[in-house]
Amino acid sequence: MQKYLARRALFALGTFIGVSVIIFVVLRVIPGDPLVAILGVEGHAQMKPEDRVRIMADLGLSAPLPVQYGRWLVDIGAGRLGKSFFRGDTVADLILHRGPLSAEIALLSFIISWLVGLPVGILSAFKPNSLPDSLARALSVLFIAIPGFWLGMLVVLALLFWFGYKAPILVVHFWQDPWQNLQIVIGPAMVLGLAQGAYIARMSRSCLLEVIGEDFVRTARAKGLRERLVVLRHALPNALLPVVTISGVLLGFVLGGSVAVEQAFGVPGLGRALVVAVIERDIIVVQNLVLLYAVIFVAVNVLVDLSYAWLDPRIRYG
C-alpha cells in the first residue's frame, strides 16, 4: 500500500509539472507578448514603448521565459500567487475569500449526486424495463443534455418571479451566517448535483445489471436470500467501482460547469472571479486560478485511485 501511495504521489507530481508547463505555454508563450494578452492587440498598439517596458519590468515579464517559469514555480512553492493587474487584490486573497463558496457548491453537489443517483440507479436495476426504470432513464438522459447554466437561469427566473429572489452580492461564509450561506449555494449545488446524479444513476444501473447476471449473484439467490439483500449486499459492492470512476471524472465537470452555473446564479464564487479575470485578460490571475482548478482535478483523481485500492484489495496488493 505504501509503495502504491508513493507511486501515485510521484505520478501526480509529474502531472502537476506538466499542467503548469501547459498553462505557461498557453498564457505566456503563445500570445507572444504577454502585454498583448493583457491589453489586446489594439490596446497594445496604442501604448508608448517606454510604458510597455516599464509595465513589463513591473510585472516581472521581461525576464527570459524559462526564468519566468522558474520564478513562478518558486512563488507557488512559497505561497505567493501574484496579484491582479487591475485591482490590488492578491490572488491568494481572492482564493481565500471566494474559494470556500465554490468548494461548498462542489461538495454539496457531489453529495446530492450520490444521494439522488445511486438510489435511482438501484431502483432501475431492480426491475429493468419497468415503468419507473424507463422514467428514470428518460430523466437521466434529459438531465445529461440540459446545460447546467441554462437550468440555473430558469431556476433563478422562477425564483425571481415567485419569491423575489435577489442574486447574492456579497460573499457570506458558512461560519458567518450558515442559513444565508446555504441559500446562496443550494441552487448551484442542486443544478450541478442533478446533472451528475443522472450520470451516476445511468452508470450504477448498467453496472448493477451486468453484475446481477454473474454466478455469485445466482448463488446468493439460490441459497434463498431475499432479493433486496442479494442486490444491496452482494451485487452492489461489486458494481460500485466504475461508478466511483465516473464520479471522479464528473468532478472535472463540476469544476468546469460551476464556472458557468455560478454566473447563472450570480454567485460570487471562484468561477466568477476566473471569468472576470479572463474577460479582463488579467493573466497573472488566470494563470494561477487555472492551475488551482487543474490541481484540484488531479488531486481528486488521486483520491479516486486511492478509493479503488480501498474498495478492491486486488489493486491494493497487486
Next chain:
Amino acid sequence: MRAILRELGRFTRRNTLSAIGGMVGLLIIVVALAAPVLAPRDPLKADFRRMNKPPDAQSLLGTDQVGRDTLSRVIYGARTSLFVAFSAVLLGTTVGSLWGVACGYLRGRFDLVSQRIMEVLQSFPDLILAMAISMAIGTGLQAVIVAIAITRIPFGGRVIRSVALSVREMPFVEAGRANGGSALRVMAIHVLPQCVAPYLVLATTHLGVAIVIEAALGFLGVGVPPPTPTWGNMLADSITALVPPWWLAFFPGLAITVTVLAFNLLGDGIRDTLDPRLSPGFLRLVTGAGRSAPGAAPTPLTSPAAKS
C-alpha cells in the same frame, strides 16, 4: 443504395430513440443551412418600435432588448453553434485520432511521452482549458474552434491508441510490414481503416459536448463575439436585464438542450451498434478486474467533464 437503406432500417428498429435523435439532428442541420430562407427577419436588425415584446403573431418567439427577432436569432444561432461544434470536433478528433494511431503503432518512447501529454491535457476541466486557450489566441470564431478542438484531442488520442494497439498485432498488419511497407505506409493503409468505426463513435458522442462548451463560452462572454447570434450569446444577453424576459432566457436554451439531446441519443445508438467494447460493461471489465493500473483507467467516451 438498397443495402444502406436496409442497414438504416435495422438500426432504426433496434435503436428507435437514437434514430429519432438522428432525424432531429438532421432537421436542425437543415434549419441551420437554410437559415436565410427560414428566418422571418434579419437577426441583426434592431427595431426600436418593438423592444422586449413577448411572443406574438408578428414575432413568434418575441423580441429582445433592441427589438431583434428571437426566432430569427435562434435559427441563425444554430448556424454558428453547429459550425463551431462540427469544426471543433472534426479538428480535435482527427488530430487526436491520427496521434493515437501513431502512438499505438509506434509504441516506445514516442507513445510514452504522448500519453503523458494527453493525460496532462485531460487534467484540466474542459471548459476552463477552452477559456484559457481562447483567451490566449484571441476571441473569434477560429479561436473558439481551436480552443474546443484542443480539449477534444486527448479523448481521440487515448481511445484510438487502444484500438491501434490491438490492430497492430493482427496478421494483415504483419503481412504489410513483411512486404516491406514503411511504418507510415502500414499505418495509413492497414491500421487507419480499422479505426474508422471508433472514430465515428467518438465524433458523434463529442458533438453534444462541443455544443455545450461553445454555448457556455458564449454565455460567459468569452466565446464568439457579439453581435453574431449564437445560443450562448443570446443567453448572455438575456441576463443583462434586471428581470430577464422569460422568452429570451428560454428559447435559446431549449435549442441547445434539444440539439444536445438529439446528438447524444444518436451517439449512444451508434456506439451500441458499432463498438460494443466501449460500453459501460467494457469500462467495468477493465477497471473492475484490476488488470490495468488504476492510473490508466479507461476514459469514457462521453466526456461529462465538459458539461456545464
